[in-house]
Amino acid sequence: MNYQYIEQLIERYFECQTTLHEEQILRTFFAGEDVPGHLMQYAELFQSEVNAKAETLGDEFDRKMLALVQEESNKTVQKQKRTTEKPQNRATEHRLAPFFRAAAVVAIALTVGRATDHALRDQAAEGTEDAIAIDPYIRQADIQNAIRVKDISQAKAKPQTDSLIVQPLNETMQ
């Protein structure tokens, strides 16, 4: 075998001048039995690089990955289901929209109605409160008093007028 060619390849290899194909020739050469003593020092380098391919992940990793992927695709299926369900919900919403609107109008009408009703009642209550709280008990009493006083005074007044008439008589009697 022509070692000169191999030696030349090794030299070019360390200069980064070799092609991938030439580097493969070197690996094949060093994997063989007939490596001369003066090149044995490089054997380690080229052999170990071939053996590095032994660094792999086994079947257990595959099983784990496939389970994870299954889980992931289940999730996406669920997501897709959810996204397809949503338009249906929207469709029912669309169909029910007039009812919602009607309900809203009724609700507004009720609220406004109740509010105005309440406000009016409040006003009325205020009015009657005035009438009841101030007039009936105080004024009516006053009125009653006034009436009574009037009655009394009228009653007195009559005698008074009588007495006025009589007074001079009394005075004259006394």
Place this chain on the structure above:
Amino acid sequence: MDFSHDILPLKNVLFRTALRITLNREDAEDIVQDTLLKLWERRDTLGNIQNLEAFAITAARNLALDRKELAHNKVIPLNEQEHDQPDKHQLSVHESLVQEEKINHIFELINQLPEKQRTAIQLREIEGKTYREIADIMNTTEADVKINIYRGRNFLKNHCNFSAAEPSSL
């Protein structure tokens, strides 16, 4: 877009890329899981992406770098400021391999490289990407990728020489 057919097969290239950055198997596995799930969630828009694998590697790398930065902000180990150290779990990955010690040694060396060199080396040597593809994945220029790979390869060469020379000098 089928998960088992189009996305899941990316797991190993993503795992190795993430592992090269985090140097921790569990973290790398988490990153792959997150990346694959994100791709799957965006499956409707992935048709526009020309190179899904490159896109996925970029995403995984960014996640790994974010995670690394977060971890780095939390605890700044005094003895790990210069180089990232692989954890014990990471080392046990290669236990079943024949040339266990030697391979551990070369991986220890690779893991001592700065992240850019490590990732570029990983994508070139292990995943067999062109400089152009690596530049796209790492969001940089081809020249920058070449410099990083050049430095990485020469660092490994010098340290391999050292370890190979040791037995003969004894």
